[in-house]
Amino acid sequence: xxxxILTRLGQxxxxxxxxxxxxxxxxxxxxxxxxxxxxxxxxEADRAFxxxxxxxxxxxxxxxxxxxxxxxxxxxxISFRYREPAFNLVLMAIGPTLQLAGVSMLxxxxxxLPLGIAAALRPGSWLAAAVRAYASFGQAVPTFWSxxxxxxxxxxxxxxxxxxxxxxxxxxxxxxVTLGFYASASVxxxxxxxxxxxxxxxxxxxxxxxxxxxxxxxxxHALRNASLPIVTYLGLQFGLLLGGAVVTERVFAWPxxxxxxxxxxxxxxxxxxxxxxxxxxxxxxxxxxxxxxLYAVLDPRVSRS
Amino acid sequence: xxxxDSSGITTSTRPDAPAGIGRRAALLSGAAMALAxxxxxxxxxxxxxxxxxxxxxxxxxxxxxxxGGNDYYFFANVFExxxxxxxxxxxxxxxxxxxxxxxxxxxxxxxxxxxxxFHNGEPVTAExxxxxxxxxxxxxxxxxxxxxxxxxxxxxxxxxxxxxRVRLKKRDASFLDNCGEYWYIISKKHVQAAGExxxxxxxxxxxxxxxxxxxxxxxxxxxxxxxHWGRVPAFGEVTLKIVPDDQSRVAQVQTGESDIVVNVPxxxxxxxQRLPNIQVIRAPSFQNVxxxxxxxxxxxxxxxxxVRRALNMAVDKAALLRATMLGFAQPxxxxxxxxxxxxxxxxxxxGYNPDRARQILREAGFDFNRPLxxxxxxxxxxxxxxxxxxxxxxxxxxxxxxxxxxxxDYGAWISAYGAREKDPSVDMVFANFTDYNGDPSGRLLRQVxxxxxxxxxxxxxxxxxxxxMNDFASVEERQQFVRGLIARLHEEAPLIPLWTxxxxxxxxxxxxxxxxxxxxxPVLWNVRRAS
Numbered sequence: 001x002x003x004x005i006l007t008r009l010g011q012x013x014x015x016x017x018x019x020x021x022x023x024x025x026x027x028x029x030x031x032x033x034x035x036x037x038x039x040x041x042x043x044e045a046d047r048a049f050x051x052x053x054x055x056x057x058x059x060x061x062x063x064x065x066x067x068x069x070x071x072x073x074x075x076x077x078i079s080f081r082y083r084e085p086a087f088n089l090v091l092m093a094i095g096p097t098l099q100l101a102g103v104s105m106l107x108x109x110x111x112x113l114p115l116g117i118a119a120a121l122r123p124g125s126w127l128a129a130a131v132r133a134y135a136s137f138g139q140a141v142p143t144f145w146s147x148x149x150x151x152x153x154x155x156x157x158x159x160x161x162x163x164x165x166x167x168x169x170x171x172x173x174x175x176x177v178t179l180g181f182y183a184s185a186s187v188x189x190x191x192x193x194x195x196x197x198x199x200x201x202x203x204x205x206x207x208x209x210x211x212x213x214x215x216x217x218x219x220x221h222a223l224r225n226a227s228l229p230i231v232t233y234l235g236l237q238f239g240l241l242l243g244g245a246v247v248t249e250r251v252f253a254w255p256x257x258x259x260x261x262x263x264x265x266x267x268x269x270x271x272x273x274x275x276x277x278x279x280x281x282x283x284x285x286x287x288x289x290x291x292x293x294l295y296a297v298l299d300p301r302v303s304r305s
Numbered sequence: 306x307x308x309x310d311s312s313g314i315t316t317s318t319r320p321d322a323p324a325g326i327g328r329r330a331a332l333l334s335g336a337a338m339a340l341a342x343x344x345x346x347x348x349x350x351x352x353x354x355x356x357x358x359x360x361x362x363x364x365x366x367x368x369x370x371x372x373g374g375n376d377y378y379f380f381a382n383v384f385e386x387x388x389x390x391x392x393x394x395x396x397x398x399x400x401x402x403x404x405x406x407x408x409x410x411x412x413x414x415x416x417x418x419x420x421x422x423f424h425n426g427e428p429v430t431a432e433x434x435x436x437x438x439x440x441x442x443x444x445x446x447x448x449x450x451x452x453x454x455x456x457x458x459x460x461x462x463x464x465x466x467x468x469x470r471v472r473l474k475k476r477d478a479s480f481l482d483n484c485g486e487y488w489y490i491i492s493k494k495h496v497q498a499a500g501e502x503x504x505x506x507x508x509x510x511x512x513x514x515x516x517x518x519x520x521x522x523x524x525x526x527x528x529x530x531x532x533h534w535g536r537v538p539a540f541g542e543v544t545l546k547i548v549p550d551d552q553s554r555v556a557q558v559q560t561g562e563s564d565i566v567v568n569v570p571x572x573x574x575x576x577x578q579r580l581p582n583i584q585v586i587r588a589p590s591f592q593n594v595x596x597x598x599x600x601x602x603x604x605x606x607x608x609x610x611x612v613r614r615a616l617n618m619a620v621d622k623a624a625l626l627r628a629t630m631l632g633f634a635q636p637x638x639x640x641x642x643x644x645x646x647x648x649x650x651x652x653x654x655x656g657y658n659p660d661r662a663r664q665i666l667r668e669a670g671f672d673f674n675r676p677l678x679x680x681x682x683x684x685x686x687x688x689x690x691x692x693x694x695x696x697x698x699x700x701x702x703x704x705x706x707x708x709x710x711x712x713x714d715y716g717a718w719i720s721a722y723g724a725r726e727k728d729p730s731v732d733m734v735f736a737n738f739t740d741y742n743g744d745p746s747g748r749l750l751r752q753v754x755x756x757x758x759x760x761x762x763x764x765x766x767x768x769x770x771x772x773x774m775n776d777f778a779s780v781e782e783r784q785q786f787v788r789g790l791i792a793r794l795h796e797e798a799p800l801i802p803l804w805t806x807x808x809x810x811x812x813x814x815x816x817x818x819x820x821x822x823x824x825x826x827p828v829l830w831n832v833r834r835a836s
Contacts, residue, residue, distance in 0.1 A: 035719045039373045040751055040758050042449040044725075049447065081364055081372075082521070083502075092521065148552055155560045163556040164548055166523055253548040255522035268716050 008292055012285045016278075020071065023277045024064050032056070033268035037080045054080065067274070076278070077271035081264075086271035090257060090279050094242075096166055097249070097256035098283075100179070101241035103172050105234060107180025108187050113230075115184075116191025117218065120199060131188060138185025147178040147251040164253040175252040179245060183237050190233055194226035201225070228298060235291035239284035243277075352529060352541035355832060358548045358563040362522050367504040368489035369441050369448040374592075374739045377826040378545065378567065379525065380489065384510035387415055387434070389485030392831060394644070394823030395743065396482050400429055400490050400511060400534075410476040410778035417467045421534045423492045424515035431469035435461040436493035438471075453747055454480065454487040478775045478783050482646070482744035513538050513830035522547055536830040543829065558583055558811040565816070567827050569809040570688045571633040577811050587807040588820040589635055591642055591740035594687060596679075596697055596733050596801040597722070597752075599761045603678075603732040606671040613798035615665035617655040620700040624657075626804050629689040629696055633809055637802035639791055640752070644823050645745045647787025652795045663704040676707035677732040680721060683712035687737045693803065694735040723758045733801075734761065739825050745787065746774050753799050762799035 033056075034047050042050075051057040054077070055066060070077060076086040119131040154174060155163035165171050198204060199222055207217045246258040257276055264272035364372040368384050371377070387404075391397035398404070401415040421429040441448050441455040448455070457477055462470040473480065490511060496503045508516045513536040514527035525545040529538035546563060548554040555573050557563035559580065569577060569585065578585045598607050598616065606612045622636050638655070641648040666673070681694040691712060698708040713721065722734050736759065740748055754771045755763040770790045777783035808825060812818055817835045821828040 031716060031720055033716075035723050036716050037372065038449045039371070040723065041453050041747070043452050046447070046449050083365065083370075089521070151553065151556050155562075156556060159560055162562060163560045164550075164553045165546065165562070250550045251553050253523075253546070253550065253553060255520070255547075259549070260522065266714060266716060 004296065005289075005293070008289055012289065015285065016281065019278065019281050020068060021064070023274050024067055025060075027265075027268075027270040027273045028060065028063075030265060030268050033080050033270065036267050037269075054078075071274075071278070076275035079264075079269055079272045081267050081269045081272070086269075086275040087279075089272060090260065090275045093255060093257040093260045093276075094279060094283070096254055097242055097245065097258065100172070100175055100245065100249075100254060100256060101238055103176040104179035104183060104241060104245075105238055107176050108183035108237070109234070111180065111184035112187025113191055116188045117195055117223070119188070119192045120195035121218070123196065131192065135185045135188045135192075138181055138188070141182070142247075143178050143182055143245075144247045144251055146181060147175070147248055150174045150178055151251070164251070166252075166254050171252075175248050175254055178248050178252075179241060183241075186233060186237070187230060190230050191226065194229055195222060198222040198226045224298065228295065231291060231294055231298065235287050238287055242283055243280040352539065353834065354542040354544070355540040355565070355829070356544045356546060356557075356563045357827065357829065358546045358554045358557040358566040359827075360547070360549055360551075360554060360568045362547050363519075363525065365504075366508040366516070366519075367502070368491060368508075368510070369446045371450060371486075374741070374825055377486070377741075377824070380486075381512075381824065381826050381828050382514045382527065382830070383508060383512040383516055384489040384491075385512050386484040386486070386488050386490060387417075388481045390742065390821055390824055390828070392819065392821060394821050396485065399485070404481075406778075408778065410478070411473050413471045413473075413480065414464075415469055415471065417469075418534045419467065420532075421511060422532045423495065423511055424509045424530060425492065425495060426532065427492055427494060428466075429490060429492075429511055430466050431463040432466075433493050434469050434490055435463055436496070437488065437490045440491065440496065441488060450487055454483045476776045476778065478777050478780070479744035479746045482742045483747070486741040514543055517542070533830075538830050539833050555811055558813060561813070564813045565818070565827070565829075565832070566811040567808070569811050571631040571809065572689075574633060574809045574811075575631055582814050584812050584814055586810045586812050586818065586820060587633060588810075588822045589642065589644070590806050590808040590825040591645070591742075591823050592687075592737060592806040592808075592825045593637060593641065593740070594634070594693065594735075594737050594803045594806060595637065595640070596694075596803065597736045597759065597761050598799055598801065599727060599729075599732050599734070600799055601727050601761055601763055602729040603761075604672070604675055606666070606669065607677075607732060609669055610797050611665055612669050612671055614655060614796070615662040615669075615704075616701065616706075617798055617801050618658045618665075619662040619704045619706070620697055620801055620803075621657040622803055625693065625696045625700070629692045630804065630806075633807045634804035635807070636804050638795070640794055640800055640802055641740065641745050641748070641791070642805045642823070644743060645740060646743050647745060647784055648791050650788040650792050650795075652792055655798075659700075659704050666704065666706070671706075673705050673707070676709045677701065678709045678711065678730060679733045679735065680718065680731050681710055681712040681735045682718045682737075683714055686715055688806070690735060690737075697733075697735075697801070697803075727761055741824075743823060745791075746771075749774070749790075749794075753794065760799075762797075764797060767793065767797065 034050055038046055038050060055063055078084065079086045079089055082089060115131045115134065119128040122128055151163045151174060154161045161173050162170050204217055204222055207221060243258055243261065245256065246262050249256040249259040257280060261273065261276040264276060359378055361375050363379050364376050368380060371380060385399045387399065387401040388396050389399040400417055400421045402418045404413055404415045406413055417429055417431065423429060438455055438458055438461045440446055442451055457474050459472045459474045464470055492509055495509045499507065513530055513533050515530045517526040517528050519525045524547060527543040529540050529543065531537060546557065548557055551570050551573060554566050555569055555577060558566045574585050577583055598613050600607050600613065626632065626634055626636055638652065639648050643649050679694055679698055682690040694710060698710055701708050721728055721731065722736060738748055738752060749771055751757040752759050753762050753767060754760055755768050774787060774790065777786065808820060810820060810827065815835055816832055818832045
């Protein structure tokens, strides 16, 4: 087990090192930030000073060495736009993103698992048909549309919830349902397919013959066997939500890291782009590692191999 | 929703919604108000609160580091200059009570209002005026906009507490106009006591609203400044909520969560107008939309003024305005809005005349086989930017001119548009330019003078006129001169002017408000409750 963890950690570090080069080069490919940071009244001297101040006038390999050295000291530089440490800005944004991703995953699991199990237990029934329709709808509807529809229904037509914003418990409902609904479609289908298979397997048939209570068979033995792909999917989806919930964050004015990253790219705010990508990358890799470890718990064969 | 201010008086904006959303926020700001140094008398706390949904966060809270028009919704409400816009958008004395100018136009003597105060309660003195200039020009401040006004000040002499004398290096007829946006008055005591970056934590100004707190990318909280010299707001707590998405921002006023939404796009303004509790208020802004023509090194035909005039005739601006902007803009004939100084000149309009346009191009030997390459703004900071350029291209196609459109994201667009060396593979650029006040000199220098940041045009005669433009002591003489310059530019046609955008606001009918015209950001001190 220890060796398994060490190998995975080593891989993670190599990936991170490669990522620093990639993100450094990609950020600079977007172009010179000067015209976006300084107003049109700025003189040529102001522009030159700006480039010098942030080291943008130096050769790119020198800039990279400085960047790497600073990152190793935990310094991602100062945001061009906000003139604050980029890392602090990203840390402020990662909280709301983690919260939203967590609550959304909860919604996805709470909707997807029961629906998937129910459909697997009653193949061919009207319930299974309804679940199939739900899952297709959930996967087909883009979040920018479902988000706006939820605002229209539950903030404007029925004024029950705040339409957008962050800070109160009520603010979570609409964005978490928007994201959770989308993810729940896949969770439903995965649960359904894997449960169906697990229910058909020899050990479940055997348990039935032995007279083990059905509830115990389904929830303890079949579900555990069906859970590996679901856990994988949830891990991936969580990673995706950390950096990729841009649309939902924008629609609901959620001050998260996805929207911050897109704004930073559009404003060519290199330090924020670099800090946001690195921090989300570390988080995603941590989650992947956690998922792998969870595998080992769920399926002891993983660590033995 | 119900909003409770700290004294417990509630303003019910939507009685059927669950209460409590604003409670924590109210407590927070109540505490901040109590902390603010001696500047929150009981009267402020009994006033209702106001919530305004804006589209973007601030770049800075430091008045010497304003990065662009997006920051002014904050600065125009929290800071003031000696002069600034009145309710009609015309320059009027703000912190100054009066001024005199020397006959040579080089020396201004200002008398400050006796009751002008900073948000920390300190009176505004001539020493603060002097300090505001010194900080704005100090190299270590890195004020990116020092070149427009403060760099031309030779000295600010303190005569007594309330009087100061400002000497200019060279005559600048746009001096008073620019005082509002380019020279904010700050407190010397505050800056010296606060240390490095004094405006990051506590941006103390003199405006009708004082800063309370800010959560980046979420909200900025202000409060009405009760000790203001004259523009005391009717509201206590003011929250500027940052809601980037247009649809969601408009939803804010539909649900009653916000009382005012700014930057309503034209396509959303029309349906909003039909709702019973909401008024759509539009005010002419100074945000101009036009097509810049590359008369330097693009398609050789574009170096001829008659060809550029013909291209102006080819575009049916009125039809385009109706179709893309749904009428929410004012058509432009001249490079600037008629409310801009000197732009009220009478000219013969180009008029929409495609047949004549085609004929002029033929007579000029225009190369119809070489397409015009148009550069556009893909991801928009300007409403309907894509559609507008596509419309212009379609009108050009109609007279036989081929076009190729290249849409870029804002960053790539502004880099190309403002590049020092203009790209010869670009023939026309969709562009927008915001005038910060009613004086045209700053923008024309950048827009049409040889070597100007956004200038794709060069003409020694126009350059000479531009260089003389601010060198007048008499307003009347200058006005005549600028009118002549604008008329010449109309003949020279370095641009295809399209329209000036309206500022469009969605406003709850519980409020009455006349947005200041000719500024492109909300000035909130005159928002009142509807009687």
